[in-house]
Amino acid sequence: MPLISIEHVSHLYVGTGGTPSWALRDVSLGLERGRFTCLVGPSGCGKTTLLQLIAGFLKPTAGSVQLDGKPISGPGPDRSVVFQEYALFAWFTVRQNVEFGLRVAGMKAAERRKRSDDLLAMIGMSHAADRYPHELSGGMRQRVAVARALAIHPQVVLMDEPFAAVDALTRATLQEELLRLWQQLGLSIVFITHNVDEAVFLADDVVVMSAHPGSIQEIMTIDMPHPRDRGSPEFARWYARINAALHQDPKRKEAA
């Protein structure tokens, strides 16, 4: 049984002018435990909507989203989210942010501290533990956001373009760090990106979506071992394949 199963899910919004608009139409997808899944697709194809359905922020208009065979009824600490925008609590220090989920779960301070020490060391932020978010660079903030999401040992980590707002160099470092954490902690990750290179570098499975209405076009399994060499011909082949799948979307061509 897949960890997350999405069955015949449709999601509608009320568009401008009061007409219903299909963000997702009859999407079915199973996500296996321990895998790194990337969602790619043109803007507006429903990636964020799908992620928010899994997170429990939205309820599907039709169909069902299940975690471990149980329908998802709302957000919870078994599925933590890393947002694209900086969602760190501005009034907490780095350490307090990382420990937030543990604190509300009632974990003892000493134990919390040990866990946050470990995580901060893993992301190379031990020196900044007592700083406030506004004293951090964009890359540092996203590191902390990842650490905060991981601290509670969620079953799934949901990431919506988490590295889109940082520069290319930092982005590459963050990707490597994330892969290391994923392997070290045996995480299951659902990761949205616009960036084909990022998807090829990170993903076990790449879910290519298409728009109008949002649906799944193709699922590819990249069996290259990590760490992946961006210069290798195999990398280039996967890049080309995913790129082609994205551009093959006929409705996208129409719009362009």
Place this chain on the structure above:
Amino acid sequence: MKDTAAFEARFLAEHQRSVRMRRWRGIALNILGVLLFLAVWEIIPRLGFANPVLFPPPSKVLEAALPMLGSGEIPWNILVSLGRAGSGFLIAAVLGVAIGVATARAPVIRDLVEPLLHGFRSVPVIALVPVSVLWFGIGEGAKVALVATGAFFPIWINSFIGVRDVHEIYLRSAACLGANRWQTLRYVVLPASLPFIIAGLRQGIAIALIVLVAAELAGARAGVAYMMSMGHQLFRVDIMFAGLVILGFLGFAGDRLFVALCRKLFPWYRPSA
């Protein structure tokens, strides 16, 4: 680099010096501003642009105030006024924030009270003074109640707006990290809406003083505004001006104290001075 330590020490010393410089220059300019104001005020009646009896210069005001300071009359009136304004404000702060949060967090209550809130905010509280005198008389309790009513509205309204507009992403972060309603309120909603709550409290301080004056003018046996109305009856404009200066100073000091307190309590938050 062998002299890193020396270089850093020099950098730090330089930095601290420039910070200190800026602070002193700021304070010096603040003082200069006040002195300039006093100078202009002093000159206008002396040059004959205004009648010195109706518009006494600061030197005359000080002359009138000094004996009253010495006799304890002014300190006592300040104390009485501060007691009224302070206790009224405290009541307003507690109720305003609590009710602001409660009314903004529950959607049903929020929609229920929103029109009332916008109606109330456009009614000047001064308009309540005569009614209050009819209801409660001119006792201490009535004055405190009036100050509390006046300060309550801006605090309520601002807390309400602050809580209503907490960024969704904060709420979602808290929810997916497992926070329950109470924890979300305490650790997320309150700190996130703090800038609004603080703005409301600052407005509350200003309004508390305004209402205080109105309440004391409507009838009192002590207080700064009472002192001013005595000055009015005795045709002592200098005493009235002394009262004005005291009120201005109280407002200023209250606001500074409040800002300093916020800095201390909420190190991540920078209220604009």
